[in-house]
Amino acid sequence: MxxxxxxxxxxxxxxxxxxxxxxxxxxxxxxxxxxxxxxxxxxxxxxxxxxxxxxxxxxxxxxxxxxxxxxxxxxxxxxxxxxxxxxxxxxxxxxxxxxxxxxxxxxxxxxxxxxxxxxxxxxxxxxxxxxxxxxxxxxxxxxxxxxxxxxxxxxxxxxxxxxxxxxxxxxxxxxxxEPERVEPESFVGLDYSSHDLYVTSDGERPGYPRCFRRTEWKLAREQRKLSRMQKGSANWGKQKARVARIHEKTRNQRKDFHHKAANGLVERYDCVCVEDLDMSGMSRSLKLGKSTMDNGFGMFRALLSYKLEDRGKRLVTVGRLFPSSQLCHECGYRFSGTKDLSVREWTCPSCGRTHDRDVNAARNIRDEGMRLALSA
Incomplete structure (x- = not known):
C-alpha cells in the first residue's frame, strides 16, 4: 500500500x-x-x-x-x-x-x-x-x-x-x-535514568555524556562576561552570540547522541517498552531538574517512536501508575521501600533475590509492555 x-x-x-x-x-x-x-x-x-x-x-x-x-x-x-x-x-x-x-x-x-x-x-x-x-x-x-x-x-x-x-x-x-507490520519477537524495556538516560532490561547503560554538565563552567564564564556589558552595545551583541553558540553546541551533541542510541535500539529489537513519565514535572524538581533537562529523555522517546514506526515496529508505553520499581521481577512481591530514590539495590523479602533497582524496573516494564503488545 x-x-x-x-x-x-x-x-x-x-x-x-x-x-x-x-x-x-x-x-x-x-x-x-x-x-x-x-x-x-x-x-x-x-x-x-x-x-x-x-x-x-x-x-x-x-x-x-x-x-x-x-x-x-x-x-x-x-x-x-x-x-x-x-x-x-x-x-x-x-x-x-x-x-x-x-x-x-x-x-x-x-x-x-x-x-x-x-x-x-x-x-x-x-x-x-x-x-x-x-x-x-x-x-x-x-x-x-x-x-x-x-x-x-x-x-x-x-x-x-x-x-x-x-x-x-x-x-x-x-x-x-507503507512499512509492513513486524510481529514482535524481541522485546526490551527501558527504565529512565538521570545519569545514563536509560537502563535496559538486559542491564545495558548507554552512558549519556552529560553534555550540559561538561560545558556548564564555560557557559557560566561567558554569561558573567555578558552580565557586565552594556545592554544593546556591539560587544553585548557579540557576547550574546558566543553564549548562544555554547547552547547550540550542547544541543547538537545531545541530539547526535539521541539519534545514535535510538538507531541502536531500533536495529536490535522489534518492540521497545518505556514508561509514561511526567518529564515536565520532573524537570521542576530541585534535585533532579537539571539532570532531567540535560539528558532530554522526552525528545529521545519521540525520536525512538518515529524510527520504530518507519520500520513497522512498535513503541509501547506503560502507564505511569505501574509500580515498576517496587515489584520483584522473580516472584512479583511488592516492596514499598524503593519509594526512596536513594535505594539503588534491595533484596526481596519473599524470594531473597537481590535486585539492581534500575535493571529490575526495566524488566518489569518489558514484561508489562509485552503483555500490552500481545493483547492488543
Missing amino acids: TVMMHRAVVYRAYPTREQAALIERTCGCARFLYNRMLADKIAHYRETGEMLRVTPARYKREFPWLKEVDSFALCNAQLNLDAAYRNFFRRVKAGEKPGFPKYKAKHRSRCCYKTNFVNGNIRFEGDGRYLRLPKLGSVRVRQKREIDPSWRIKSVTVEHTRSGRFEVSVLFEFETQ
Whole structure:
C-alpha cells in the first residue's frame, strides 16, 4: 500500500549581505503582521463581541512596505495566529487552563519565516549547492545528504539563529510503500535514568555524556562576561552570540547522541517498552531538574517512536501508575521501600533475590509492555 510521507531536511545557508538583510526584514514584517493582527482581533472582540476575520492584503494597503517581502511569509503568520486561537479554544473546551495567544517580542522570539512551494518558485540549482527562494534569489547552501529526485518540496522555513547561523529547513513530500507490520519477537524495556538516560532490561547503560554538565563552567564564564556589558552595545551583541553558540553546541551533541542510541535500539529489537513519565514535572524538581533537562529523555522517546514506526515496529508505553520499581521481577512481591530514590539495590523479602533497582524496573516494564503488545 502506498502512503504519502513528509521529511524535513535542515541545510546550513550562506546568504550574501543583501540576502541576510532581506531575511531579517522578512522576519520582522511577519512578526509585525502577527502582532498587529492579534491587537486588532482583541480590540474588535472587546467592541463587538465577535471574531475579526482579516487577511494580510488589508494591511498591505495601510503599510506598503509589507509588499517588499515574500507574501507567503505574511500568509503563514496569519495561519500561525489562527492556529494559536484554535489551540486556545480547544484547551478551553477540554477544561484546561490555556494561555491566550501572546505578542512576539523582537528580542526574544525566533527570527524565522516560512514560505510555500508554488509553480516552481523554490528549487535547487547548481547540483544542489544553491536553493532558489522567493524574493531572495539563489542562496548558497551546504547539502549533507543526497535527496531522491522523486521527493517534492512543500515548504521552506528560513531561520537566523541566535548564534548567527542561517539555516533553511526544507519540507519534502514523497510516496513510499507503507512499512509492513513486524510481529514482535524481541522485546526490551527501558527504565529512565538521570545519569545514563536509560537502563535496559538486559542491564545495558548507554552512558549519556552529560553534555550540559561538561560545558556548564564555560557557559557560566561567558554569561558573567555578558552580565557586565552594556545592554544593546556591539560587544553585548557579540557576547550574546558566543553564549548562544555554547547552547547550540550542547544541543547538537545531545541530539547526535539521541539519534545514535535510538538507531541502536531500533536495529536490535522489534518492540521497545518505556514508561509514561511526567518529564515536565520532573524537570521542576530541585534535585533532579537539571539532570532531567540535560539528558532530554522526552525528545529521545519521540525520536525512538518515529524510527520504530518507519520500520513497522512498535513503541509501547506503560502507564505511569505501574509500580515498576517496587515489584520483584522473580516472584512479583511488592516492596514499598524503593519509594526512596536513594535505594539503588534491595533484596526481596519473599524470594531473597537481590535486585539492581534500575535493571529490575526495566524488566518489569518489558514484561508489562509485552503483555500490552500481545493483547492488543
